[in-house]
Amino acid sequence: MTELAARTGFPPESLRAALDHLIRTGRVQAQALTGCSPDGCAGCSLTKSCSLSSARRPMRLTLAE
Amino acid sequence: MSERRTALPDAAIRESADSVSLGAVCHCGGVLNESAGADAPVVALVGAPNTGKSTLFNALTGARVTMGNWPGTTVEVSRGVWRTTSATAVCDCAECDCAEKEWKLDITLVDLPGAYSLDPHSPDEALTRDLLLQVPGDGRPDLCVVLADSSRLSHSLYLVSQLREHALKIVVALTMNDIAARRDVKVDVVALERALGVPVVAIDPRQRKGLGPLAEAVRSGLAAPLPDARPVGADPDDPDGLDEERFCWIAEAVEAGTDGHGAQHPSFSDRIDRWALAPFLGPVIFLALMWLVFQITTTVAAPMQDFLDELFTGPITDGTLALFSAVGLSGSWVEGLVVRGLIAGVGMLLTFVPLMTLMFILLAILEDSGYMARAAVVVDRMMRAIGLPGKAFLPLIVGFGCNVPAISATRILPDSRQRVLTALLVPFTACTARLTVFVMVGVTFFGQYAGTAVFVMYLVSIHLVVLCGFLLRRTLWRDMPYDPLVIDLPPYQRPTLRLTASVTWLRLSGFLQTAGGIIVATVCGVWLLQSIPVTSDAAFGAVDTADSAYGVVAQAITPVFGPTGFASWETTSTMVVGFVAKEAVISAWAQTYALDEPAEGEAGDLGARVFADFNESSGGHPYPAALAFMVFLLAYTPCVATLASQWREIGAKWTLFGVVMQLAAAYVLAVAVFQVGRLFW
Numbered sequence: 001m002t003e004l005a006a007r008t009g010f011p012p013e014s015l016r017a018a019l020d021h022l023i024r025t026g027r028v029q030a031q032a033l034t035g036c037s038p039d040g041c042a043g044c045s046l047t048k049s050c051s052l053s054s055a056r057r058p059m060r061l062t063l064a065e
Numbered sequence: 066m067s068e069r070r071t072a073l074p075d076a077a078i079r080e081s082a083d084s085v086s087l088g089a090v091c092h093c094g095g096v097l098n099e100s101a102g103a104d105a106p107v108v109a110l111v112g113a114p115n116t117g118k119s120t121l122f123n124a125l126t127g128a129r130v131t132m133g134n135w136p137g138t139t140v141e142v143s144r145g146v147w148r149t150t151s152a153t154a155v156c157d158c159a160e161c162d163c164a165e166k167e168w169k170l171d172i173t174l175v176d177l178p179g180a181y182s183l184d185p186h187s188p189d190e191a192l193t194r195d196l197l198l199q200v201p202g203d204g205r206p207d208l209c210v211v212l213a214d215s216s217r218l219s220h221s222l223y224l225v226s227q228l229r230e231h232a233l234k235i236v237v238a239l240t241m242n243d244i245a246a247r248r249d250v251k252v253d254v255v256a257l258e259r260a261l262g263v264p265v266v267a268i269d270p271r272q273r274k275g276l277g278p279l280a281e282a283v284r285s286g287l288a289a290p291l292p293d294a295r296p297v298g299a300d301p302d303d304p305d306g307l308d309e310e311r312f313c314w315i316a317e318a319v320e321a322g323t324d325g326h327g328a329q330h331p332s333f334s335d336r337i338d339r340w341a342l343a344p345f346l347g348p349v350i351f352l353a354l355m356w357l358v359f360q361i362t363t364t365v366a367a368p369m370q371d372f373l374d375e376l377f378t379g380p381i382t383d384g385t386l387a388l389f390s391a392v393g394l395s396g397s398w399v400e401g402l403v404v405r406g407l408i409a410g411v412g413m414l415l416t417f418v419p420l421m422t423l424m425f426i427l428l429a430i431l432e433d434s435g436y437m438a439r440a441a442v443v444v445d446r447m448m449r450a451i452g453l454p455g456k457a458f459l460p461l462i463v464g465f466g467c468n469v470p471a472i473s474a475t476r477i478l479p480d481s482r483q484r485v486l487t488a489l490l491v492p493f494t495a496c497t498a499r500l501t502v503f504v505m506v507g508v509t510f511f512g513q514y515a516g517t518a519v520f521v522m523y524l525v526s527i528h529l530v531v532l533c534g535f536l537l538r539r540t541l542w543r544d545m546p547y548d549p550l551v552i553d554l555p556p557y558q559r560p561t562l563r564l565t566a567s568v569t570w571l572r573l574s575g576f577l578q579t580a581g582g583i584i585v586a587t588v589c590g591v592w593l594l595q596s597i598p599v600t601s602d603a604a605f606g607a608v609d610t611a612d613s614a615y616g617v618v619a620q621a622i623t624p625v626f627g628p629t630g631f632a633s634w635e636t637t638s639t640m641v642v643g644f645v646a647k648e649a650v651i652s653a654w655a656q657t658y659a660l661d662e663p664a665e666g667e668a669g670d671l672g673a674r675v676f677a678d679f680n681e682s683s684g685g686h687p688y689p690a691a692l693a694f695m696v697f698l699l700a701y702t703p704c705v706a707t708l709a710s711q712w713r714e715i716g717a718k719w720t721l722f723g724v725v726m727q728l729a730a731a732y733v734l735a736v737a738v739f740q741v742g743r744l745f746w
Contacts, residue, residue, distance in 0.1 A: 014316040017219035021308065024181060 019061065029062050106287050107173045108147070111193065111228070112212035113221055114179035115438065115555040117240040119143075121212065121270035122176040123567045142192070143176040149280040170284060175206060181220075183227045189481060198231060208234040208286050210279070215245035215252050215267070216556070218319050219312075225261060226311040229295035235263045236282045238275075242267050244556045248332065250323055257322025262295065271561050334556040338439065347443045354436070355462045358427050369419035377412030398596060398606035406592040410585030413646060417469055417706060418573070424463060424470035425569040428477065431459075433560040437477060442554075451534030452542065454478065457487045461530060464494030465523075468703045472710035473572060482542055485715045489723045490534050492703045492711075493730075495526040498647035499703070503695055505651055509672035510679075510691040522695055529700060533730065587705040591645055594618065615641065629697065629732070630683035630690030630739035636675070640697070646704045689742025693735040700731035 005012045022028040110118045126145030151168045177196060178189035185191035197205060209228060213221035218239075228235055239252060258265040264282040268275030295314075299306035340346050382404055389400040431437045437456065445455035456478050464471035471491045475484040495503075503522050507515030594615040596605055601612035610616050611634075619638035626632040635654065642653035654671060676687060683690035702708060702724055711720040 010312070010316050011219075011320060013217070014219040014312060014319055017217070017223065017315070018308070018312045020220065021182070021223060021312075024186070025184065027305075 023061075027063070105146075105171050105173045106207040107175060108208045108210060108283060108287075109175045109177050109197065109206035110212065111177050111197070111209050111224065112179065113181045113214070113224065116179075116212040116214050116221060117270050118176055118179065118212050119568075120433075120564055121210075121238065121240070121268070122174060123564060123571070124270045124273050124276060126174055127567070142178070145174045145176075147172040147174040147280075149284060151281065151284060168284075170287075172283070180224065182223055197228070197233070205233075208236065208283060210236050210238050210283065212238050212240055214241045215239045216241045216248055216250060218250075218252070218323060219315050222261075222315045222318060223311060225263070226295075226314055229262065230297050232291045232294045234286045234289065234291065236279070236286050237261060237263055237265045238279055239265060239267045240270065241556070242269060252323050254322075257318065260318035260321040262292070271558070271564060332556065334435070334554070337557055338554070341436070341439045342442055347439075351440055351443045354431075354440075355459070358424075358431075358459075358463065361423055361427060366419040366423050370416045373416045373419070374412065377408060377415070381412070382408060396607065398604075401592060401596055401606040402589065405595075406589035407585065409592070410588035411581075413588060413706070414577070414581050414585060417467075418577075420467050421470050421473070421573055422569060424467075424474065425572045426565060428459075428474055429565040429568045430560045432477065433558065433564055435555045435557045438554050451490075451531055452538030453487060453534060454480075454483055457483060460487050460491055461494055464491040464496060465526075466497060468492055468494065468496050468707040469710050472707060472714055475714055476572075485719050486534065486537055486542060488711055488715045489537065489719065489726065490530050492707055492723065492727055493526060493529040493533060493700065495523050495699055496647070496703060499698055502643075502647060502650045502698055505672070506675075506691055506695055509676055510688055518692070518695070522699055525696060526699055529730070533726070581709075587645055591615070591642065610638070626735075628740065629693045629735040630686060630743065631679055631694045631697075633678045633682045635678060636682070636694065640701070643698065644702055644705065646706070647698070650698075683739070683743070686739070686743035686746060688746045689739045692742060693739035696738050697731045697735040700734055701727050 004010075005015050008015065010018065019028065023030050110122055112118050122143060122145065125147045149170045149172060151170070175196075177193045180190040180193040182190070183194045183198065185194050197209065211221075211225050211228065213225065225235065225237060237257075239254070239257075242252065245252060252267065254265050254267055264286060266275055266279045266282050268279055270276070297307070297310060299310045301307065341350055385404055385408060386395070386400065389395050389397070389403070394400050431440070437459075440459065441455035443455065444458040448455050448457050457475075459477065460471045460474040463474050468491050471494065472488050475487045475491070478484045478487060499522075500519070503519045504515065507518040511518045595610060595613050596608065597614040598605065598608035598612055599614050599617045601608055603609065603612065611620075616634065616638065619641060620634040623632050623634045623637045626637055631637070639650045639653050643650045651671070654675065679687040679690045679694075708720055708724070711723060
């Protein structure tokens, strides 16, 4: 999110609102990540914030087809 | 947070020549202006879910509310009267002594369904859009109050950005300001007003703060001319371009109007959610709370219901009988109509009041506290199996106590299609009234295995709900989209007593108004059938049940139940009574056999007669017949009070559909259970 905000110039809160809007309208699909990369944590950029036991899992956002 | 705001000049009120309702002609004597009725301005409350619209609506209108479905839809829209008063100097004459006069203005306030945007994804959002934009000019509200969550301003301003693209009078009301303050978000109301181009007022509807300035802003807005629409540079047919432009506008407004982007440290709500939304603990917490709701609505309400029942069947009935005896009408049909019709009907209706009151109180507390949204997340995956959102679990679990408040509980569902589907499934939940009959039949036929038989009925109930939900979802609501659960979790808040009481009273009075007539009329109808002699010379009201219209009808429909194994008119007649109220099944059975009701949990003489009848009607297979009877009792219409509640919530068409569906399911299942069961038992 921080990187997206930096690239787009949007304030983080407005960016989050925009993403929620795109998910709600179906233009972006959100999936909670429930597993890890087969390469392990070493190459994963989410290492610091990842917690599979946490209620808030990392989300994968993809453009809808 | 800045609380200073720039008030629009009161001259706008005095000088408006078009606002007849404001009576803005200035005379030294002053004009006490009062507006009401058809000429009253209409103000719509608009906003995303969980921004406090209903709380504000209740605070502004009090008891002056009518609630109901919008014509032709199952979408609920509330209307009320907002009485505003403004004390202003009516003129600026230097010579006269014009004291401040009260300007009263009654406004028709309409609480529209929650909507994130004007691009609808549900019937509720479609109705909001239609009422704001699609109807001809005269039918639109005169002004919109858009509620925006200060702690998540960007999320709320998308709707404002769309409304600003039309020439609509708008006032933005900022809520959740205490939450924003805790997150170090400071809102500059003046700067935000300048950026948005519309009046902005900070309010706290739960504490009833800021309502005066809101009224001032609305009155000023009503008097002002229509504003110009916000120019839009993007192509209207390019949704991505439109969204980009809107969010740029929103970002600029938020940057200008707020100071601080919110602290990153976890909030109080975040800390609780670590447990409330945890994969394992979350469902445990949820089930524990649901068990508590279930226990309270049945256990706490039960003594009150018993008291009311005894009051009506005891002193009130005895007193009425004595009165009729004193005037020489003892044993007359008038006495029968009053005692066994009206008093019985009103008594039945009022016995639901403790149950409904408790249910509405608990619902209001769960909603106001913010936990309801968490419950929806926790059970969402399980409910998706039958195409329902997580929130639908609450009405279904309440249905195991009583179906009547469970139907009313479907109001918490945001989508009207989900409310209809859930309201159709609730009657399949085994309520406690059915339990009394299950226990009696279980003890009669299965002895020490009675508990197992009753438990099986609850399993059948759960399977029925899941199966019917699945089938309905795949047939009638095939096009209802499987929306991803994108939900704004409101912060946890302490429920307020005033709001809880207000919401509870609104819902309870609505139920009594609508359901009361239906229940009393139906009970009177059953009495009438039991009083009309058909096959004997007895007088009206003094006929044996078997010779009455009631008995004749029961005997006429009995052959239909041949394949179910319980085709005796004494048993099928209880189905007619059970249609009115399941609590009356055992007493009706006893009345039919002219026996005393058995003690609770015992079969007694009644059980022996019932067993004998079942043995005869089933051709020597009483046990499958008993199971078939219990399944039929489980699946068909719970009671007339449930029908009344359904009628109110989902309309006549869906209620009748539900009756037919339940009867069909009950009959098919009962036949199947008996025909298969008698092969083995």
